Structures are given as structure tokens and as C-alpha cells.
Amino acid sequence: MRISVLMANYRGAATLPEAMASVLRQSHADLELIVVDDASGDDSAAIVRQAMAADPRVRLIEQPTNAGPSAARNRAVEAATGDWLAIMDSDDILHPARLERMLAAAEALKADAVADDMLFFGETVDASGRTLLGPLALTAPMPVDAALFVEANSGRADLPPLGYLKPLVRRSAWGALRYDPAVRIGEDYDVYLRLLLQGARLFLLPEALYLYRRHSGSISHRLSVAALEPLIAAHDRSAAGLADPALVAAMARRRAGLEKLLAFERLVAAMKARQAGASLGALAARPGLALELARSVRERLQRRAAVSVERTPKALVLGGGGMDVPPVLPPEQPVAAPPALLLAQLSDLAARHDLAIEARGEAALHLLWMVPRFASVRVTGAEGPLPPGGTRG
Structure with missing residues (x-):
């Protein structure tokens, strides 16, 4: 079984060599690594070409202009020749047995997709010391349907945000599915939800084999009005025509959370533009935004204070x-x-x-x-x- 590892990259020259090396040392050798460079403008493309010269399993696709992670991943999907697709970011690291073990688990479970736990690490102490699926305390594989997946991405404290997962997906289950190019934040969540709505069987695995690098430069940390509006539009397209009551209710809660985020980002944009009337109007319409604003300021100060310890x-x-x-x-x-x-x-x-x-x-x-x-x-x-x-x- 061939596995296509799909890696979108934007200005990742500092971490790209380590990420690629972790793919190429996999114990499951029948693989291809497709790196789509999204017009980085740094040394990324040269780094990939050097890897191509040493290992024919590496392929490079260069975007002529920056089009965002969804468009880059679509190029990788279209170029993939594998029986399975593995999503990976260009600043993360894989355990050398990850793909072999995930493929064996997927076949044993007769799954269309499996996702392992992700170990967080970074330059600061607060970026380390936990895993994505830690709140679930998994000791056995756990099936995830669309309703649970949406609930887990609706801000519930007892469920981890499963949109961050980096699954291994059967190509035949993926089919004609593509990322929404307009969605630049939350694009993985959107495409995984549509995969589940197509009937794919997803299992969470209790073993962590993916090292997820956390740092302030991550695009997932930068919300904005321009980023949230396409995400809400994508949500509404997925919600249209659903009949399952649990899923409909979960989607409604998810949308309410996105609307709250959008209102907050509009408030922030108005404050940055020194639009006092719009700012006061936003707070009058949603008084709870004042608490969100205070929380955001506190978290920003905490991030600034989070420096690397002297090890x-x-x-x-x-x-x-x-x-x-x-x-x-x-x-x-x-x-x-x-x-x-x-x-x-x-x-x-x-x-x-x-x-x-x-x-x-x-x-x-x-x-x-x-x-x-x-x-x-x-x-x-x-x-x-x-x-x-x-x-x-």
C-alpha cells in the first residue's frame, strides 16, 4: 500500500528539513512526499530540491503566487498516487513507525481514516507538556461520527478540538473531496467534516506518534473577520439539508460559536480603526464581548511573558x-x-x-x-x- 504524505509549506525553511527527514525515515517505505510550496520566497524550494536529489520519493510543486493552505493541499491531493493520504504540516515531526502502525490499525479496524494523538512541543514551557487527545484519556480506539466531531470543535471544555488532527485517510474514501480555497483557517476541520458527512469511518488511536510544534507564528493563531466569514459560509453549506437531530443541534451550537468569534473580531477591527461608534455598538449588542476582550488581553500578555526557560x-x-x-x-x-x-x-x-x-x-x-x-x-x-x-x- 502506497502512502502519499501531503505537506503544504509557507516560509518553513527553518523546520522543513527536520519535517521531511521524519517522513523519509518511516519504516513504511512505500511512500511519496509531496511538498507544495505556497510561494514562500525563502529557501524552502531549494531545500526540497536538495532532498529530491537524494531521494526520488520527494516531489515539489511550486505555487506561482501565495494562495493559502487549502489551495496548496488541493494541489497535493491532485498529484497524489497513493492508496492512502497522510496530512502533515511542514513544521511538525513524525515518529519513524507512525505510518506503518497507523496503516496496520486502519486495516484492523476496517476504517476509512485513523488519527493518532499529537504531542505538543515548542520553545516555551507553556507550549509543551500535553497532548491533543489528553482530555479523552484514551486506552482503546474511539470511533468518531460527524456529530461528535462538530461538538468537539464547538468550544466544549471536555472535548479536544479534533479539527487539528492529522489523519491517515483511505484515498477511495476521500474521492473527489477537495479543500475550500476560500477557507484559510480551519480548513482541515471543514474538509474532515465533509469526509465524515460522506459516511467515512474515523477512529482515534490512543497512541501519540505525531509531534505538533506550537509557536506564535502559526497561522491557526490568527483569526480575523476575513478568515471567519468564509469559514461560516463553509459551515452553512455543510449544514444544509442535514436531518439527524443530534448533528443538526451540534451544527447550530458550532455556528453560534463562530458568530460569537466573528462579532469579537469585528469589535477588535473597529477598535484598531478607532471607530468609537462601531465599537460601542458592538459592545451594546453583545455585552459579553467585554469579558472576551479582557480574556484576550490577558492571554496576549501571558504569551508575551512566556519565554524559553534556561534549561x-x-x-x-x-x-x-x-x-x-x-x-x-x-x-x-x-x-x-x-x-x-x-x-x-x-x-x-x-x-x-x-x-x-x-x-x-x-x-x-x-x-x-x-x-x-x-x-x-x-x-x-x-x-x-x-x-x-x-x-x-
Whole structure:
């Protein structure tokens, strides 16, 4: 089974080499990596060409002008030749066994799409130390239908925003589906929802094999009136003609949340333009926006204050004590503790310390690939490939 890894890139030269390397070292070797450069204007295209010269599985598509992530991903979808499609961002990192394990899980579950957990990491402590699916405390695969998917993206505190997922999708289930070029933020959510509305069977996997880089430059952090209006229009197209009561109710709650976001962004735009009348009118129509404004200011100040800590040296031993590489799917009897908990702890340690790691055995080496950064690594009792900079004891 060939897997097409679809990577849209815009000014990602700083992280692109590491992202591509993580794809090309996958244990599932029958793959192609399609990088669509969205008129970056940096060294991105040259970096991809250098990778192409070394590995024929890499392909480059260059956009003549910047058209946004949806248009870039559509170019990748149209060029893909694989039986499965894997979505990836150009600043993230994959565990080397990710595609092999996800494909095996998808076939065992007879799924059209599977999505693993995502371990967050970044330059600041607040960007690290948790996983996307952590609130679900998964110990077994979890099916997700359209109603649950919408609920999870409606601001509920007990559900993670599943629109951030980077799934592996069966090409035959994807079919003629394309991203909406007008949608530049939330484009993944929109296309995944339409995939589910087509009847695709999606499962969440309890294992985190995707390292998701969080930083202030991410486009997903920049809402605006211009970005939200196309997202609401896309929402309304998907909502038209739905009959399932649970899904209709979920879509209504989602739309109400988007309308609230739009009202807030209009208030912010009016304040920036020093339009006192429009600002006061917006607050009069929605008094709750004052609380949202205070929260936004507080979060902005917190982000400015969130600086990289001075990491201190710390020794860490992984492995031993009967630790095993987890099976592709959990056993019939769910494990006692969600696997994401350990990875979240490792991500937090890596943000706070320069780790000197000793990894003992195959299971520890498997886990080691999800440690975002380290000062040194020594591996004993394992024959698999080592992370860059690792040595054997």
C-alpha cells in the first residue's frame, strides 16, 4: 500500500528539513512526499530540491503566487498516487513507525481514516507538556461520527478540538473531496467534516506518534473577520439539508460559536480603526464581548511573558522493568493509564531540561523518538535506528 504524505509549506525553511527527514525515515517505505510550496520566497524550494536529489520519493510543486493552505493541499491531493493520504504540516515531526502502525490499525479496524494523538512541543514551557487527545484519556480506539466531531470543535471544555488532527485517510474514501480555497483557517476541520458527512469511518488511536510544534507564528493563531466569514459560509453549506437531530443541534451550537468569534473580531477591527461608534455598538449588542476582550488581553500578555526557560541538565533513564513496545492496537483489556500521560511528562521535561537520556531496550527506543529534544542519548539493548545524535552503549 502506497502512502502519499501531503505537506503544504509557507516560509518553513527553518523546520522543513527536520519535517521531511521524519517522513523519509518511516519504516513504511512505500511512500511519496509531496511538498507544495505556497510561494514562500525563502529557501524552502531549494531545500526540497536538495532532498529530491537524494531521494526520488520527494516531489515539489511550486505555487506561482501565495494562495493559502487549502489551495496548496488541493494541489497535493491532485498529484497524489497513493492508496492512502497522510496530512502533515511542514513544521511538525513524525515518529519513524507512525505510518506503518497507523496503516496496520486502519486495516484492523476496517476504517476509512485513523488519527493518532499529537504531542505538543515548542520553545516555551507553556507550549509543551500535553497532548491533543489528553482530555479523552484514551486506552482503546474511539470511533468518531460527524456529530461528535462538530461538538468537539464547538468550544466544549471536555472535548479536544479534533479539527487539528492529522489523519491517515483511505484515498477511495476521500474521492473527489477537495479543500475550500476560500477557507484559510480551519480548513482541515471543514474538509474532515465533509469526509465524515460522506459516511467515512474515523477512529482515534490512543497512541501519540505525531509531534505538533506550537509557536506564535502559526497561522491557526490568527483569526480575523476575513478568515471567519468564509469559514461560516463553509459551515452553512455543510449544514444544509442535514436531518439527524443530534448533528443538526451540534451544527447550530458550532455556528453560534463562530458568530460569537466573528462579532469579537469585528469589535477588535473597529477598535484598531478607532471607530468609537462601531465599537460601542458592538459592545451594546453583545455585552459579553467585554469579558472576551479582557480574556484576550490577558492571554496576549501571558504569551508575551512566556519565554524559553534556561534549561538545566538532567539525567533520565527510559526502559527496564518489563516495558514493552505497545501493540498496534490495545489489548482487549484496556491499559490502566492512558499512554499520553507519559509522553506529556517527557515533553514537559524536554522543555525544562537539557536531558541526558539512557534508553534501555526496544521499548525505550520506541518511546525515545517522541522526546522533542535532548542533549545526549545512549541506547543499550536495542537494534533499531537511533535518533540523530544518539549513540549505542
